[in-house]
Structure formats: structure tokens, C-alpha cells
Amino acid sequence: MSELKLMKGNEALAEAAIRAGIDAYFGYPITPQSEVIEYLMTQRPEKRTGMIVLQAESEIAAINMVYGAASTGKRVMTSSSSPGISLKLEGISYLAGAELPAVIVNVVRGGPGLGTIQPSQADYFQSVKGGGHGDYKLYVLAPASVQEMSDFVEDAFNIAFKYRAPVLILSDGLIGQMMEKVYLKDQKERMVDEELIKKYGDWATTGKKDRERNIITSLDLQPEKMEARVHKLQKKYEQMEKEDLRFEKIQCDDAEYLIVAYGSSARIGQKAVELAREKGIKAGLLRPITLFPFPKQQLLELANQVKGVLSVELSAGQMIEDVQLAVQHKVPVKHFGRTGGIIHTPEEILEALEEHFLISANVLQ
């Protein structure tokens, strides 16, 4: 049983958080994601499920509230937009270092600096290359629809608790603000404290009862111990690559040209593939659903099949570095993307594809 509603992406995410039975949300307003906390406050989740929602004094306080809640084994989430995520990065690094499960949502806007409140995908580097200090990675899910804004909340928590690691939902102002129909899942019960203590008692700081004390820290002053901690984290990331990679292939079977795009650009890219096919150009789309892990192997296989790869994102070209690494110079790789909050059209993508791979090829012939 599920409920069909017309909702904004940000609202669908918030509603999904309540329905997933999560314990707490801590946030701070910032455009274009303020609807998340606004919706939560309107819904009185404390009455609906006992979920705690608190508006913190800053993004820094919010992520550290997340850290506190996560250290006690609770399911906890925060959301923000680009400049706010920059502020949260110290806390995110601590979450990774202390091996705590939590979900962070970035509804990306254009940058750098205060940038713009319009949609962007320019936080790719920050999201998948660590972002904060130290040797860590985030498991990054990139929703491309309001439905996925809703569905990925529970998926993100499952991964966060599977690995005891922070997970990032990397959305953008387009997905966050647009309205679509969404099938909402049924309400799940929140975990009661007794069950939580039983399940996570070997690490969570819930009070020292019938066991040795638990300590949550990311500090190891002995180099050997710190190195062991870093190696343990890298093992998790290897396992994520093996077990939890997600991607989608659209019309790739006979593709001669490949568009690689995630999130909102994947939606637009899919239309560009349709337009290309109408013109007789055999285009296909590879959509990474997880940005880390990245579908490297799938890209390499497609590189042996296609004549050119166009990496499309709402940025000056960030994901293209991972695409190039995966393709290993087997075919030309080009970037296309508008910035500054401008959203590229399917026609612009097709034009870029033709310009880079078809017109120049014709000229050479």
C-alpha cells in the first residue's frame, strides 16, 4: 500500500523521513531546501512518530547535533544547500572518522561563495572527493525525481547503518523545488530504545549498563592505530564499490554516442537521447545513481562500444574527471554544462554532442 501525492522534492524527502521512522532531524534554513524543515515543523512529527525536529543556530550546530544523535545509535538526518554544506564538512569528516551512521542531504545551488539560489551540480567534487579533511569518502546517492527524493531516504539509512558511515543524498534546486507525483511508502515504526540498545549496544553511547563503556571518537594519537582506522574506512569503501553501486543505462545497447549525467541533468539528458534518436543519431545515457561508488567498469565497457562520451552536468566540468579516469582514453570525452543557475535544455545537450563528435568528425572526413 502506498499513497499517491503531488509534492515538491523537498517535501517528499521530509515526508519520507517521517515515514521511514527516523528519530531526528536537525537543520538550518537555506534556499533552496528550506521546505524540508518547514514541512517537518508543519507536520508535528513529534506527535506523529516521536521524531525530534529542531532548528539549530547554524549548519555547524546542526551537523554536530547529528553527530551527537548518531553516536547514540539513533537514525538522524540533516539537510542544507551548498554554502551550508561547506559549513557542515568538518562535522561530516568527524562522522566518517568516528564511524557514525547519518544521512546528509545537499539540495545544491550555484557557487562558489554565496553564488546563486538557482539549481546547480557544482558540488560534485565536494561530495565525492571527500570534501572535508582526511581520508574519507561518502556514499553518494543522486536522485533524479521527486519519487527518488522520497525513496532514497530509506535507502540512505540502510547504507548508513550497513557500513556505520555517513551517506549523502546529492540533490539540486531543480529536483528539490519541482512538483511531481510521488508514491509515498507506509509509515514505519521508530525503533524503541530497548531494541536500539540491543542492536547497537556494542558501540553506541547509550549509558554504560550491563557492559563495558562505549566511546565514540575519531582521535587516535598513536600513528599505527590511526593508520588502522584509515585502513578500516578504506575497506568499507571497497565493499561499497563491490556491493552497493547503483546506475541506470538508457538505450545503451546500440549506442554510438554516450551521455553520462546524474540527477537533474540525467532527466534532461534522457530527452536529449530521444531527440538524437529522432535525428538518427544513436545516443545512449549512462546515469550514475551513486556518484561514489562510480560506475567505472560500466563506463569502460561502453567506451569500447561508442565513438564519444559527453559528460553533462550543471557545472563547469567536475564529474568529467571521473568519466575520463574510467574511460582510460579509449574514446574522446567532452564536457557540457551550463552554470550560474542556468539549466541546460535537451536541445543544447544534443547540439553539444553533435558539435563535439559529429560535425568535427565530418570535417575530418
Next chain:
Amino acid sequence: MDVLDIIKPENQVFCKTKLMTDASLSYCPGCGHGTAHNLTMEVLDEMGIVEDVIGVAPVGCSVLAYDFMNIDMTQAAHGRAPALATAISRLWPKKYVFTYQGDGDLAAIGTAETIHACNRGENIVIIFVNNGIYGMTGGQMAPTTLAGMQTSTSPYGREIETMGSPLKITELVANLPGVYYATRHAVHTHKHARKAKKAIRKAFENTRLKKGLSFVEIVSNCNSGWKMNPLESNDWMVENMFPYFPLGDIKVNGKLK
């Protein structure tokens, strides 16, 4: 009474604080942190609440508090302990949640978290050890460094004109409605330590009664940072720190003194 009688448990008049681990303290000899740790753990033990205590350690000299306090503890990022404690207390309302922080952590980098946790009246205890200097990083100027006091980043003494005045954060937060109890103590003599312990006990009793935030400042020495021997540093503290940071209650049962 022979030696064997003396060491019998029923004849012991004093024993090591039960909730302190056997790890040797990382603090300099003569530092007040060890006593402040002891007092806090004695209170938790005497109240019989160890199963329900969650502590938050700071960044600073007491970053390793969790090595010494035999309770469940989480180590916070620099200054953010009150944010962690807020979330823990909200999600575990029956637990006793406390932060243990120094002056750099609480009154400089963590000022916003401190003030807002106090203003929301979170049902937590903040134990604030103020020694007027950054101990762990090697004796730099703190927000509570006294006027004219020499540190490695105020080598010619703290100049009020350019570096501001030492921050009386306890007085500042005491003015917030969410703070139920604000008090300032010291631990350099038995008499002072006993008083400080009473204050810590009162703070945790306030948590039990869900009265809101209790803020216990402990003015301490930092003989290494102040570049004195422990006895000199205690004397210096009495002569210089106490006049600016006077000991005693600032707010009790929600009423300013």
C-alpha cells in the same frame, strides 16, 4: 591495628574514585583537571546514575577525558559539545547528559553552541574548566586570558585595546532564561573542591528534576601554560584570576544572585 587490618575494605577511609579508570592522567602534575574529573565521577557514582550518564568530551587538554572517566562518552569537534549534548538529551530525555569543556572550546570557537544550548534551556550539565589559556596547543591566548597576561600569542601581554577583554561567559549565559543554575568554583584546596563537588551534585540533581541547563565553571590553574610551578600557579590564580572571575553562585534556581 596492623597493616593487614588497615587495608581491609571496611577500614578504608578513602579509595580511588570508582568511576575513574586506571589510565594515568595525561594532565600536567598540579593541574586542576584531575580533581575536576574526580569530583564529577564521584558525584555520578554517589547518585547511582552511571547507567544513565552520557558524557561529551571537548577538544583541548581534556580531549581524552573519555580515557579517564569510566562512562559512555562521545568526543566532540572543537567547541561543539553543547550541540551534541542537545541532541543526545532531546533523544534520551531520561539520561543525564553533560559536557566537559575548557575555555577555548566553550568560550571562543564554541560560543554560539554554548549560548544557544543555554538559551534553549537544554536539560544538560556543562562543566567548564577555565584556566585562562590554551593548554593543549601550548599556551596561546584564550578568551579568558587576563588583561596584561603573557601567552605565546600575546607575548607582550594581552592588550585590551586590540585583543578585547577577558570574557566572563558564565555571567553572560546566566542572564539567559534557559539557564537554571550558574556557579563558579575552584578545586585547588580541599575546601574549594568540596564546594565544587556540591555544585556539580546540584547541577546533576537539576537534570534529574528537568530544570534546564546547569553551568558549573571551575577556575583552574595551568602551571605549564602559565610557566610556573604548581604552587606558584595556585597562588597566582588566587591573586589574579579570582578577582576577575569571583567564586560563588551567579544564578541559583533560576534566579540571579
